[in-house]
Amino acid sequence: MPASLVISAPASGVGKTTLTLALARAWRKRGLNVQCFKSGPDYIDPAFHAAATGRASVNVDSWAMDRGTIAHLVSRGGNADVVLAEGSMGLFDGVAARGVSGTGATADIAEMLGWPVVLVIDPSGQAQTAAAIAAGLRDYRAGVRLGGVVLNRVASPRHEDLVRRALNEAGIKVFGALPRHAEISLPKRHLGLVQAEEQAEIGKLIDEAARFVAEHVDLDAVLHSAGQWSPQAAANGLNVTPPGQRIALARDAAFSFVYPHMLEAWRAAGAEIVPFSPLADEAPDASANVCWLPGGYPELHAGKIAANARFRSGLRAFAETRPVHGECGGYMVLGAGLTDADGISHEMAGLLGLETSFAKRRMHLGYRLAELAAPMPGHQPGARLRGHEFHYSTILAQPDTPLAVVHDATGAAIAETGSRRGHATGTFFHLIAEDR
Template sequence: MAKALVVSAPASGAGKTTLTLALARACRDRGLAVQCFKSGPDYIDPAFHSAATGRPSVNLDSWAMPRAMITALTARADDADLVLAEGSMGLFDGVATEGASGTGASADIAEMMGWPVLLVLDPKGQAQTAAAVATGLRDFRPGLRVAGVVLNRVASPRHEDLVRRAMAGVNIPVLGALPRHAAIALPERHLGLVQAEEQARLSDLIAEAARLIASHVDLDALLKLAECDRAAPHVTSVMRVSPPGQRIALARDAAFSFVYPHMLEAWRAVGSEIMPFSPLADEGPSETADVCWLPGGYPELHAGKIAAGRHFRTALRAFAETRPVHGECGGYMVLGSGLVDANGERHDMTGLLGLETSFAKRRMHLGYRQAELKAPIPGHRMGARLRGHEFHYASILAQPDVPLAIVRDANGADVAETGSRRGHVSGTFFHLIAEAA
């Protein structure tokens, strides 16, 4: 029988990522093959999952992805002993208007795949009320099965006992209770966790978290409750992701790292070659590439170094004279004329587009995006309808070039971040997830 759990919570900040990583490593230490997934448009957490399991993790997104694409992505779990799908925000949190196969809520994935839910509850300031919250989550949506809960950051044995008794009264298993333990806290920055590749002690943190889980969570009971009747069938259907070219020069370093793993996999699956280069190391795209792709990341943290990268800027400009260059979010900003950092200092960017952005007055831009292209971009024709997600804190000071697309939010309202184009160069503030049907 298949074993799977969607690790979710009533809200963000409950400890889903830490618990997912700890469970994954603890079960791997038992000799189990663990396959992780991330529900929702998060490009940071899958790298942490891979560090914990030794297997690539990908996003599953019910708003942006059709069901066939989600099924194809979950087929990688066929040879796994346990699936752990980390949720985003609260269990039922998504957008108001349904997208490709749902609203983007973690509950969509749980119901679609028949995977039971493991709730992470932080009962700070609560006792019996925690059971009321868990009961509400269990009963809110027919078709979901809440397997049990893990209590996180429990204050004392007495606190734990009160919550356990209340949970027993509503027939919700408590599979473990974790004390406050600052040693396994993961460092954060303004777009989420500090990236996995930037953390020298990540392996030690995961190992410590796994030891904590092994001593405070009943793993045998958890694995028993993870049993489910339906596993993802083996599917080899198309991913609805077109590669931007045959030989793709991909900017890849600490400033350019926000790439959805399923995108790279889909490009490689159809025979495209990905040729990474590092702008922070003052490298330019390979002369043998036929397209250049600059993903998002943290250009605002490295703006001075990017501006000083004379070879990178010269090589990219020369490349753009004859071949397409596309940037997403941070990559789009680098294609612009200038970027003002959080201290108010302006840095020259590549000048391939006229875009001017600023982080001096931070303003969050967050949400799903649907776009209809007014001109082609690498891999997608004019008129193509794309689904993606936008998340950044930059303000637009100027966006003088021709708009690239008609861009709307998940509810169909127009947004100002239309992207832009000039010659062979294009860029968007949203990160592409899939082409709409």
């Protein structure tokens, strides 16, 4: 049975991803087979997990997925030696209203699967108070078990000693303490980490993180704290209908935000995925029967996209007879225009009238529940789709017929309804699952 752990923290930005990658690579160097998962709606971290372990990582999400779907997804860890689930935000952070099987909090996954939690604590600007925070997290929810703590960014041996003593008095294991180490800092941009595929030195960075963590953390003690997890047979698989039999999928640095479990579900249902690169001025494959543009960073490449006439004309020709769907950044590219951070407006595909601006930045973040008013690839009118929205672009114009009635996790209606015109549809949310 695999040893299983959840890596979490009191808040974002504490070092969960770095510790997860370092532990995964360090144990892999010991000859162990490591499987990672990501709790919550993050489409960037799973690629880092795959780089560290050599195994595909997928998201598990208690707000959008039922227990059967989560059980199906985590069952891939049954043949691993170690299973690590990296949390999002703080351990108990989720939405106010419960979704399909929880609020989206990492604690939901830890309790549901019975996996102990390793907390990453950053005691910067404090000492004994770090123990009070750890003890509060340990005692907050009875079904969540704390395995121990890794301290990150300790200032000095004296600082470490103060924090360790307080944690020991609280009965909390300290697996190790990491001093500040700039060499393992992962670069970031406005939507999170710079993608793994954009970092040529990612393997070396993960190796250095593994070396550093192995030097300062008792890896054997961490493993000893893990749960012995026996995967349960899932009653059902993923409730995902592929958008078509042969899918032209935009895939490059501007179009990369797609959940791995969605692509796997499409392939499992018999669909064929044919990637193409808009940044390389490639058009969707003419033999495909649907085109899908994921989110990503089109705002960083707007000038190049606008200049790539073969891509834009090929996409327009495709949409004359077959459906085209865009998510978030893909939706923006299907629109009429995109204004970049410098205030320069760029012509996009023009399949929809949507106009967006990255110069007028405002964060849009949260779960979305959409009820379709019209069909979109793979889904019929009336379908209830669960997804997540995260972007900084502002809508300047959204003149087309709304695609859906969209609510946030509290039930409040939102203005980002998506659009439809002819064979083109688009949404600002990234699809995670359909309600059964």
